[in-house]
Amino acid sequence: MILSSPHPDLLLPDVSFSEYVLRNIQKHGNEIALISADDNGKAYTYSELYESVLRCAGALFNLGVKKGDVVAVALGNRAEFPIIVLATAACGAILTTCNPNYTADEITKQFLHSKPSVVFVESGGLQTMIKVAEEAETIKQIFTAEKHSRCKSVWDLIAETGRKDFPFDVRPETKETPFYLPYSSGTTGLPKGVVLTHSNMVAIVALTGLAFAPSKKDCYYLVLPLFHIYGTMTIFTNLIQGIKTVLQRRFSVESFLHCVQEYKVTKTTAVPPMILAIYNSPLLSKYDTSSLQSLFSGAAPLPETVGFEVMKKLNLRVVQGWGLTEAVPLTATKDEQTPLKSIGKVIQNTKIKVVDTETGQELNCNENGEICVKGPQVMKGYYKNPEATAGCIDVDGWFHTGDIGYFDKFGHIYIIDRLKELIKVKGFQVAPAELEELLLRHPSVTDVAVIGIPDLKSGELPQAYLVVNDRSVTENDIHKFIEGRVSPYKYLKGGVVFCDVIPKSASGKILRRELRARAAAKAKL
Incomplete structure (x- = not known):
C-alpha cells in the first residue's frame, strides 16, 4: 500500500535555489531577518541580507567560481552562512x-573527496584550515567569517564588490545541477556526500514551510547547526517566510531561556537531549517562557512520556518530525489528533510505502517493515559514489531509508527501529565504521565492533568491543588513542569492552544486535 498526503500537492517553481530565496527575501524589506545572540544581539534586515548576497556572489x-566548482563552509550559526550559500x-x-x-584529519578526509577551491572558516579555525590545505591541494583561497588580520573575510569581499558584478547570466539546470553537498553516513558506512540539486533544495524549503506552518509573527530560536540539513532547511524556510530568527552557536539551557525571554x-527546533536538559533545569522558574508556543523535535526519537511531560510543564505543543539528509522533510503533523509518538502523515508531493525487509513486498496497515520514499526532496545520489547510490535508490526510484516502522489506519506513521547502524549522539551522526577503522590502527587491536548504547542525556553513546x-x-589506553583524532562527540563515552571474539554472520557481517543485547543485559545487572 502506497501512502500519499491527504492535502493537494504544492506547485514547486522551476528556478534556481538562489532565485527562489532572493525573490522572497526581497519582499520583506527592512524587517529584521536574523539576530545573532552571540554577537550582542546584532540584527540583520532582509534588505541587508539581499544586498550582501548580491555582492558576495559577484x-x-x-574569483573564478563557476559551475562544477566547490565552495566549502565550515561555520557555526551566523548570518554569513546563508549569505555564502546563496x-x-x-x-x-x-x-x-x-x-x-572537526579535527584537521576529519576535514581533510572530507575535502579530499569534495575538492573545494574556496573555503570559509571561523576565525578560530583558520590555522586548522591552513593545515588541511597542505593536503587538500584543491584549496586555493581561505576566507574567514569575521574580519581577521591574517586573511580576508567575507565582509571584505562584500565591501570590495558592487551589485553590477552579480552573475545575472548564470542559469543552472535546476533538476540536474548539483548544488548542496552535505555529508551523511547514509544507511551505513563512512560519510558520503549527499547530492542535492537546486530543485531538491527548493522542494525541501517549500515543503518544510508546510510542515512547520510558520507565521510572520513568529520569532524562531535556532541553535541546531546550520551545517546540518535540519538547521539548513529551518533557516531558509524562515527567510522565505519573512520570520525573525535568533541564531546561537552553542546550546546551554540558560542561554536558551535568556533568548526566549529577551526576544x-x-x-x-531541538533534539531530544536538549529538550530533556530544558525540562530538567531548575532555571526554568527564573525566566519568562510564556511566549513559547511550539517545539519541533527531530534527528532522533523523543520518548512519548517525555513529550507529554514537556508539553504539560512548559504549556506548549511538541511536534515530532522525520527526515534524513538524503530526503527531508517526509512527514508533517498538522492536527492535534496526531499521536505524540507518531512522526505525522506523509507530506505533500511525497509517497511512502513500507516493505518487508527480506522480500521487498509492500506491507499494509500496522505491519512493520522498512520505510521507502519518493518525492522531489529525495537526493540525486551520493557524490562520486554510484555503488552507494544504487544500494539505497532502487530501479523504480524508491529511496530505502533504513528505518523500520509502520502506519496505522489513519495514515499516521511510526518509527520503531532502524536498519542503519548509525549512532546518534545529541542528534549528531557517528558512523561505527569510522571509529572501527580508527581503532584498528592501534597496534594491539586485532578486531573491533562499535555500537550505540542508550543514554538519557545524549540519546546514544558509542561503545567499542x-x-x-x-x-x-x-580502557584508558584506548580512550587516549581516540582523543584528538575525532571530534569529542565521537569519543567512546559508552565505554570499552574487551572480548575474545566479535560475533559475525556467515558472510562476515558484524552482528551488532547481539552486542546491543549483551550491553542491555549488562545494564540491567
Whole structure:
C-alpha cells in the first residue's frame, strides 16, 4: 500500500535555489531577518541580507567560481552562512558544509573527496584550515567569517564588490545541477556526500514551510547547526517566510531561556537531549517562557512520556518530525489528533510505502517493515559514489531509508527501529565504521565492533568491543588513542569492552544486535 498526503500537492517553481530565496527575501524589506545572540544581539534586515548576497556572489564570480566548482563552509550559526550559500548558488557552483569543530584529519578526509577551491572558516579555525590545505591541494583561497588580520573575510569581499558584478547570466539546470553537498553516513558506512540539486533544495524549503506552518509573527530560536540539513532547511524556510530568527552557536539551557525571554521566542527546533536538559533545569522558574508556543523535535526519537511531560510543564505543543539528509522533510503533523509518538502523515508531493525487509513486498496497515520514499526532496545520489547510490535508490526510484516502522489506519506513521547502524549522539551522526577503522590502527587491536548504547542525556553513546593481542592494554589506553583524532562527540563515552571474539554472520557481517543485547543485559545487572 502506497501512502500519499491527504492535502493537494504544492506547485514547486522551476528556478534556481538562489532565485527562489532572493525573490522572497526581497519582499520583506527592512524587517529584521536574523539576530545573532552571540554577537550582542546584532540584527540583520532582509534588505541587508539581499544586498550582501548580491555582492558576495559577484565577489565569488570574480574569483573564478563557476559551475562544477566547490565552495566549502565550515561555520557555526551566523548570518554569513546563508549569505555564502546563496552566493554560491547564484554562481552555479556546489556548496559543501563541514562541522567547524572537526579535527584537521576529519576535514581533510572530507575535502579530499569534495575538492573545494574556496573555503570559509571561523576565525578560530583558520590555522586548522591552513593545515588541511597542505593536503587538500584543491584549496586555493581561505576566507574567514569575521574580519581577521591574517586573511580576508567575507565582509571584505562584500565591501570590495558592487551589485553590477552579480552573475545575472548564470542559469543552472535546476533538476540536474548539483548544488548542496552535505555529508551523511547514509544507511551505513563512512560519510558520503549527499547530492542535492537546486530543485531538491527548493522542494525541501517549500515543503518544510508546510510542515512547520510558520507565521510572520513568529520569532524562531535556532541553535541546531546550520551545517546540518535540519538547521539548513529551518533557516531558509524562515527567510522565505519573512520570520525573525535568533541564531546561537552553542546550546546551554540558560542561554536558551535568556533568548526566549529577551526576544519573545515563539518556536524552536531541538533534539531530544536538549529538550530533556530544558525540562530538567531548575532555571526554568527564573525566566519568562510564556511566549513559547511550539517545539519541533527531530534527528532522533523523543520518548512519548517525555513529550507529554514537556508539553504539560512548559504549556506548549511538541511536534515530532522525520527526515534524513538524503530526503527531508517526509512527514508533517498538522492536527492535534496526531499521536505524540507518531512522526505525522506523509507530506505533500511525497509517497511512502513500507516493505518487508527480506522480500521487498509492500506491507499494509500496522505491519512493520522498512520505510521507502519518493518525492522531489529525495537526493540525486551520493557524490562520486554510484555503488552507494544504487544500494539505497532502487530501479523504480524508491529511496530505502533504513528505518523500520509502520502506519496505522489513519495514515499516521511510526518509527520503531532502524536498519542503519548509525549512532546518534545529541542528534549528531557517528558512523561505527569510522571509529572501527580508527581503532584498528592501534597496534594491539586485532578486531573491533562499535555500537550505540542508550543514554538519557545524549540519546546514544558509542561503545567499542575490542579483541586485542596484548592483555596489558587498558580502557584508558584506548580512550587516549581516540582523543584528538575525532571530534569529542565521537569519543567512546559508552565505554570499552574487551572480548575474545566479535560475533559475525556467515558472510562476515558484524552482528551488532547481539552486542546491543549483551550491553542491555549488562545494564540491567
